[in-house]
Amino acid sequence: MAIAMHTVALWRAAHGRTGDKGDRSNISVIAWAPELYPLVVEQITEAAIARQFAHRRPAQVTRHLLPNLHAMNVVLDGVLDGGVNDALNLDSHGKALSFLLLELPLEVPAALLPLLRGPDSQNPSGDKP
């Protein structure tokens, strides 16, 4: 029997913060609940992240999984136009980039919808990307 899946933005299921060192950005993705973590691991792949950051031409995308924390640490190389001293971006640190990653779509089974954050948890079809 097929399970009904709902597409939501990742920020409904996880939160994160960006850090930078040189031309390398790291973005944490932390599930709001342990039950949501396997979905994040399965769907927010290195390939999916690379596509989301394609315009920044990542040299490499690496995920580090932290199951005890229900989190993963995403490392993106070469996405900061040289880094804080060289980029022309107003946000030369790339501080905002966690919110770009958290725009990725996530398929969530109906049973887990109550664990999502944000408005309209019971009717997620409203924010289908």
Next chain:
Amino acid sequence: MATPPVLRIGCAAGFSGDRTDAAGPVVDALLAAGGPAVLIFETLAERTLALAHLARRHDPAAGFEPLLDAMLQPVLARCLRGGVKIVSNFGAANPRGAALRIREMALQQGLPAPRIAVIAGDDVSGPAHRVALQRALGTALDGRDVVSANAYLGAEPIAAALKAGAQIVVGGRIADPSLTVGPALAHFGWAHGDWDRLARATMAGHLLECGTQVSGGYYADPGIKDVAGMANLGYPIAEIDEQGDCIITKPAGSGGCVDEHTVKEQLLYEVHDPAAYLTPDVVADIGAAHVHTVGTDRVRLAGVRGHARTGTLKINVCFESGWLAEGEISYAGARAEARARLAADVLRERLQTVGALRADLIGVASIFGDDDGRWLAATPCGDARDVRLRVALRHAERTSAERLVREVTALYCCGPAGGGGVRTALRPTLGTLSCLLPRDSVPASFEMID
């Protein structure tokens, strides 16, 4: 043998430019708790240190944290009288200058002269290290005007200074978490090579080093992550036990929150491989770390492991790298976005011989975008009605960079209709290079001023 009491370390600054009224409530909480306590201020970033070196070039007495007085003045007497040690890297390019200023502050407040330790050894810009740096960096520095070269020092000189009776320890480029590891090492007397305990204290320091980023700052997202009392965020306190494990908390009655999610966000902040977080003191491994709520605004971090530290220290070299020019102009009302895009096209044509121009349409597409403009180009022209155009370029020569400033200003008469609010900026820029030097070639020491 009795278990030594927990060591409380409060952090009252996460960067130069942090709130200067942070320390008061932290010191109140440390004194109320009783027992051994330390107050740290972490105020150095790569750029901050280079700017401090530039300041010292102009004035040999300057070069330490410009907000030192504002940060320390309100709590200095209470710390000295209550036995709260102060440890910081706010000495920046001139730790001795900072120490003398603190001594002066204490005397002005009618306090006895405190025992202040000044950490030395991080500055590797002198002739003694020139050959080693050239070997490590190759030709990258040829023809550059080097502003600063500093090694990231570790916890050991801090611990030695505290054991020698220092009430205040002032350094320059000390690695952020080492500000916490140093006092823990002095307090618990861990053996050299006790990598697990050093790693645990390192991650406690990592959680503290950005101030409120672990206690509700840089976290709020209305409706998703609500944080109460952001105008009066409590700065964090770590209660470190003999094993090096810690509980993160904040002063009672302060704003913000410490929960498992705020702690996880900060735990992974600026970490790359979680199994190998490199500091001067240890290689910390948080691959199996876990966090648990143990009370209101109290979260325990455990499961951190450590591995032997590396044989090298990280060095940052800062050099003058040219000029950054920026300009902005706003458009509002009907077709505002189309007019802002036209202004960007005009500037690109006018400046094509100067260099690559970055354009942002603030309110439409800006900081997610890349310097080459792929993001903006992929954003079709919409009907945004309140748009600020921002352009930027870099050039080695000031006169060339200045062309951007003049062309943005000229849009007042020569640009699309209704442009207003021009602001421009032209500033010198700093570049950085990193390398490693053998640990033995960068000895650290302290000098006691009392």
